[in-house]
Amino acid sequence: MITQPYITNYLSEHYADDAYRELSGYEARGGFEGLRKAVQMEPADLVELVKSSGLRGRGGAGFSTGLKWSFMPSGNDRPKLFVCNADESEPGSFKDRLIMERGPHQMLEGILIGAWAVGASKTYIYIRGEYKVPTRRVEQAVKELYERGYLGQKILGKKGFDHDIVVHSGAGAYICGEETGLLESLEGKKGQPRKKPPFPAQYGAFGLPTTVNNVETFAHVPFIVARGLDWFLAIGTEKSPGTTLFGVSGQVERPGLFELPLGTPLGEIIDHAGGVRGGRALKGVIPGGMSMPILLPEDLDVRMAEEFLSERGTHLGTGGIMVMDETTCMVRVAAVTSYFFRDESCGQCTQCREGTGWIHKICERVEAGRGSPADLELLDDLPGLMEGQTICAFADAAAWPIQGLLRHFRADFEAHIAAQRCPFPESFEL
Amino acid sequence: MPTLTIDGTEYEVAEGRMILQAIDDLGLLMSGVDIPHYCWHPKLSIDGSCRMCQVEVEGMPKLQIACNTLVTDGMVVRTDVERVKKAQRGVMELLLINHPLDCPICDQAGECTLQDYAFDYGMPGARTEEPRRPAKKAMDLGPTIVFDQERCILCRRCVRFCREIPKTGELGVFARGDHSLLELFPGTELDNPYSMNVADICPVGALTTKDFRFKIRVWFLDDVESICNQCSNGCNIYASRSNNRIYRYLPRRNDSVNDTWICDHGRLSYQLIMENRLTEPRVSRRGTSYADAVRAAGDAVRAARESGGSIVGVASPFVGNEDLFVLKQLLEAVGAPAATFAVPRGESDELLVKTEKAPNASGARALGFEESDASPGAVAVALVLGHTLAEECLKGVETLILLDTENCSLAERADIVLPARSFAEKEGSFTNHAKRVQRFRPILEPTFEALSEGEILQRIGAAAGLTGWTASYDVHEVSKRLSETVAGFDGINLDSLDDQGCELA
Numbered sequence: 001m002i003t004q005p006y007i008t009n010y011l012s013e014h015y016a017d018d019a020y021r022e023l024s025g026y027e028a029r030g031g032f033e034g035l036r037k038a039v040q041m042e043p044a045d046l047v048e049l050v051k052s053s054g055l056r057g058r059g060g061a062g063f064s065t066g067l068k069w070s071f072m073p074s075g076n077d078r079p080k081l082f083v084c085n086a087d088e089s090e091p092g093s094f095k096d097r098l099i100m101e102r103g104p105h106q107m108l109e110g111i112l113i114g115a116w117a118v119g120a121s122k123t124y125i126y127i128r129g130e131y132k133v134p135t136r137r138v139e140q141a142v143k144e145l146y147e148r149g150y151l152g153q154k155i156l157g158k159k160g161f162d163h164d165i166v167v168h169s170g171a172g173a174y175i176c177g178e179e180t181g182l183l184e185s186l187e188g189k190k191g192q193p194r195k196k197p198p199f200p201a202q203y204g205a206f207g208l209p210t211t212v213n214n215v216e217t218f219a220h221v222p223f224i225v226a227r228g229l230d231w232f233l234a235i236g237t238e239k240s241p242g243t244t245l246f247g248v249s250g251q252v253e254r255p256g257l258f259e260l261p262l263g264t265p266l267g268e269i270i271d272h273a274g275g276v277r278g279g280r281a282l283k284g285v286i287p288g289g290m291s292m293p294i295l296l297p298e299d300l301d302v303r304m305a306e307e308f309l310s311e312r313g314t315h316l317g318t319g320g321i322m323v324m325d326e327t328t329c330m331v332r333v334a335a336v337t338s339y340f341f342r343d344e345s346c347g348q349c350t351q352c353r354e355g356t357g358w359i360h361k362i363c364e365r366v367e368a369g370r371g372s373p374a375d376l377e378l379l380d381d382l383p384g385l386m387e388g389q390t391i392c393a394f395a396d397a398a399a400w401p402i403q404g405l406l407r408h409f410r411a412d413f414e415a416h417i418a419a420q421r422c423p424f425p426e427s428f429e430l
Numbered sequence: 431m432p433t434l435t436i437d438g439t440e441y442e443v444a445e446g447r448m449i450l451q452a453i454d455d456l457g458l459l460m461s462g463v464d465i466p467h468y469c470w471h472p473k474l475s476i477d478g479s480c481r482m483c484q485v486e487v488e489g490m491p492k493l494q495i496a497c498n499t500l501v502t503d504g505m506v507v508r509t510d511v512e513r514v515k516k517a518q519r520g521v522m523e524l525l526l527i528n529h530p531l532d533c534p535i536c537d538q539a540g541e542c543t544l545q546d547y548a549f550d551y552g553m554p555g556a557r558t559e560e561p562r563r564p565a566k567k568a569m570d571l572g573p574t575i576v577f578d579q580e581r582c583i584l585c586r587r588c589v590r591f592c593r594e595i596p597k598t599g600e601l602g603v604f605a606r607g608d609h610s611l612l613e614l615f616p617g618t619e620l621d622n623p624y625s626m627n628v629a630d631i632c633p634v635g636a637l638t639t640k641d642f643r644f645k646i647r648v649w650f651l652d653d654v655e656s657i658c659n660q661c662s663n664g665c666n667i668y669a670s671r672s673n674n675r676i677y678r679y680l681p682r683r684n685d686s687v688n689d690t691w692i693c694d695h696g697r698l699s700y701q702l703i704m705e706n707r708l709t710e711p712r713v714s715r716r717g718t719s720y721a722d723a724v725r726a727a728g729d730a731v732r733a734a735r736e737s738g739g740s741i742v743g744v745a746s747p748f749v750g751n752e753d754l755f756v757l758k759q760l761l762e763a764v765g766a767p768a769a770t771f772a773v774p775r776g777e778s779d780e781l782l783v784k785t786e787k788a789p790n791a792s793g794a795r796a797l798g799f800e801e802s803d804a805s806p807g808a809v810a811v812a813l814v815l816g817h818t819l820a821e822e823c824l825k826g827v828e829t830l831i832l833l834d835t836e837n838c839s840l841a842e843r844a845d846i847v848l849p850a851r852s853f854a855e856k857e858g859s860f861t862n863h864a865k866r867v868q869r870f871r872p873i874l875e876p877t878f879e880a881l882s883e884g885e886i887l888q889r890i891g892a893a894a895g896l897t898g899w900t901a902s903y904d905v906h907e908v909s910k911r912l913s914e915t916v917a918g919f920d921g922i923n924l925d926s927l928d929d930q931g932c933e934l935a
């Protein structure tokens with residue numbers, strides 16, 4: 001189990017310390033200073049502060065957190081809700097797990113600050129079902145908060161500052177991480193994303209105005225409030241301030257999580273992970289979880305922030321970096337990737353339901369040595385039929401990796417078709 | 431009112447409507463403005479999943495689904511651009527990769543949106559070589575519906591129907607991705623009073639009704655506008671006929687009456703039309719010619735008038751306004767009191783089904799007839815339409831003249847019996863529970879000698895020698911006279927009514 005990242009910064013500074021996950025230990029190391037400061041502020045000013053901090057959501061889309069909070073209706077005619085998205089199911093991503101296991105109060109303090117800012121009276125924390133330990137730790141932490149009066153009525157003695165937290169276990173579907181799929185699942189329905197409009201800020205969980213944020217997004221908030229804008233804006237890049245927990249997996253010497261400022265060059269992060277395993281050459285790197293298009297060895301100079309990655313035709317996503325060495329068969333990568341998306345598509349939208357299945361069948365066929373040039377044409381074409389045309393971004397997430405693999409590793413596909421077998425005997429097993 | 435421009439043509443549309451709704455409101459959807467769609471249905475909640483209705487909206491970078499895009503004033507929409515056509519081709523291709531393409535043995539062929547759109551928006555040929563998703567054939571979903579799962583395109587119209595209309599929720603889509611299958615929830619069957627509507631809204635041949643399945647190819651059918659006669663709701667229907675036979679009823683949309691639905695009982699009632707028909711004119715319980723029976727009835731009326739014997743009329747809530755009007759005139763001409771009528775009653779529900787189990791009780795009331803199931807007592811002649819009044823009430827009748835469609839027990843006892851045409855064999859109008867007058871048209875040719883009640887009464891009046899009465903009968907003329915004489919019917923007659931009917935003043 002990964003309990004300690006090799007590189008730490010403000011989030012993970014005390015993660016090695018078991019006391020930090022308990023309320024007393026958290027408070028002793030500066031915890032809840034942010035909330036104390038926050039409740040001295042007007043809620044609107046607090047939203048403004050988070051907006052000015054430039055904090056971008058860490059759930060994958062990188063949307064401005066302050067701006068999202070500002071979409072919540074003002075006034076108190078209807079209860080407002082927060083949802084903390086702890087469904088973390090993107091292959092290659094495992095950062096939220098560490099936060100919940102080692103610093104659950106960071107996330108909870110962030111939630112409470114947000115609750116004060118937008119006037120939310122309740123938060124549902126939706127945790128991936130397989131995350132047993134994180135769930136236990138979060139439940140324990142919530143219990144402590146109730147015991148110490150950080151949850152319930154009149155928090156920190158503030159009249160009108162009431163908040164409850166409910167921990168909810170997911171039941172094993174990637175699509176329940178998509179925010180409206182999550183809301184359906186939370187309501188006890190099949191986890192299928194909702195059409196938009198209406199957006200969650202108008203019609204969210206149980207029909208109430210709702211803001212959904214990622215675990216890590218919430219975890220940054222107390223630091224921003226406690227330490228101030230100047231401090232935060234000095235970390236990371238101009239457009240993407242702060243750090244993130246980069247998760248490095250795949251064929252590296254020391255896979256793990258590394259907290260580094262956004263904008264850190266990709267090669268440097270891989271170096272922190274000990275470089276490519278066994279001194280082999282690098283073949284490709286997925287920079288932000290399996291949904292994101294792959295990069296080439298010559299892209300190691302790219303700075304890991306959305307504004308730079310999008311110039312290279314890919315995205316930061318969740319910051320889950322997947323490293324593949326020279327033995328890797330990229331058709332196999334396409335086959336496992338497309339298998340995942342075929343299996344996880346919720347199946348509502350025609351293009352996503354049918355496209356993910358078809359792409360997977362084609363990739364398997366090519367990998368098995370039964371592909372034809374027509375299959376390559378289909379793989380060129382099908383992602384374009386899916387992308388940007390569906391209820392949620394899942395179809396994009398299914399289309400982009402295939403497009404990326406074909407863009408950079410067409411030769412691998414052509415070699416399979418020409419030889420009618422897989423020419424990478426040493427590649428990972430399917 | 432917001433204006434919406436589609437492919438260069440400007441439309442004024444209602445406030446707060448999605449693009450597809452707005453076009454549908456104007457009656458132009460797929461007949462003037464072609465935005466193909468699968469999951470959207472005018473009477474169900476918006477699903478937004480099939481993605482067939484994508485259009486280009488000026489100012490929006492991505493294509494938008496017309497079914498869930500709110501019209502804003504001045505919105506400019508294009509469907510005639512390559513981007514939209516490509517998206518439509520894409521959806522069609524992907525819908526077809528798991529479709530069995532068994533049109534030659536599919537009941538839906540000829541009225542299948544998948545087939546039609548494949549021609550209009552798809553591409554020729556297929557690029558898939560994979561086997562289809564495994565799915566079941568001919569699953570029995572309940573008493574009325576058979577499901578060919580492999581044909582299902584997962585538009586979820588049937589799922590939403592069951593949840594939203596009868597609120598029974600028997601159906602759901604199970605599993606994920608391309609393993610998704612429409613199924614019954616475990617332990618249920620599709621058994622609700624409106625179940626068969628799912629077959630109408632299914633865009634493909636996945637859901638078929640047991641009564642119609644494999645009976646006939648739809649291109650041999652023609653659909654006649656009519657009205658269900660099983661209760662006073664007067665649901666609008668099409669009767670699909672071929673070879674002088676009705677093969678099915680389909681709901682015909684009328685937003686003021688039945689939206690796009692009918693109940694299963696009404697839907698299957700076409701099977702009752704030819705049941706136990708009265709085919710033989712009789713006088714004194716012996717078969718005779720139609721002319722003889724009419725003459726005998728005329729004689730009985732004349733004799734009663736001459737001897738000062740009382741004449742009464744018993745109307746029926748099953749016959750048309752025009753038939754009732756001739757009865758009214760005849761009774762007035764012989765100085766008889768207004769007719770009475772009895773109405774069979776039964777269960778009702780919140781949706782369509784009404785307690786009055788006849789189509790035209792409101793029409794009888796509007797013509798001044800009184801609802802009563804009391805006996806007329808001892809009378810010389812009773813002109814009786816149908817058999818809604820209990821037989822023993824008519825014991826004191828000296829000469830009972832019965833006009834009926836059904837070979838009921840009253841026909842055994844009646845002195846003069848005249849076979850009447852069913853509503854399916856004649857033209858006319860019914861007035862429903864909400865006083866909406868609605869036209870029905872002839873669907874079938876009678877296979878034996880029978881006339882409408884109106885025409886029979888006209889002939890009886892002529893045979894009785896009533897002043898000004900001739901035997902010639904034209905239902906349109908009668909309807910015109912009705913609208914000129916009866917209060918509330920002003921301007922409402924067979925020639926003025928459109929397919930949606932019109933409420934009485």
Ligand SMILES: Cc1cc2nc3c(=O)[nH]c(=O)nc-3n(C[C@H](O)[C@H](O)[C@H](O)COP(=O)(O)O)c2cc1C
Pocket residue numbers: 056057058059060061062063065068085086087088089090174175176177178179180212213214215217218392393394397
């Ligand atoms: C298919 C799919 C899966 C997603 N899974 C997750 C997830 O597991 N965790 C998460 O925080 N966000 C996930 N997201 C993103 C959420 O929809 C949402 O944008 C995010 O929770 C918002 O939080 P943020 O603004 O704090 O990033 C997913 C999105 C998609 C399209």
Ligand code: SF4
Pocket residue numbers: 175192193344345346347348349350352353390391392393394395
């Ligand atoms: S894009 Fe895929 S996952 Fe998202 S709603 Fe549509 S079918 Fe479901």
Ligand code: SF4
Pocket residue numbers: 581582583584585586587588589612631632633634636637
């Ligand atoms: S059975 Fe028909 S109506 Fe139901 S989901 Fe399938 S295609 Fe749609």
Ligand code: SF4
Pocket residue numbers: 658659660661662663664665688692693694695696697782783784
């Ligand atoms: S509700 Fe009444 S009128 Fe409508 S179909 Fe049923 S029986 Fe016929």
Ligand code: FES
Pocket residue numbers: 466467468469470477478479480481482483484495496497498
């Ligand atoms: S009709 Fe609009 S998405 Fe199906």
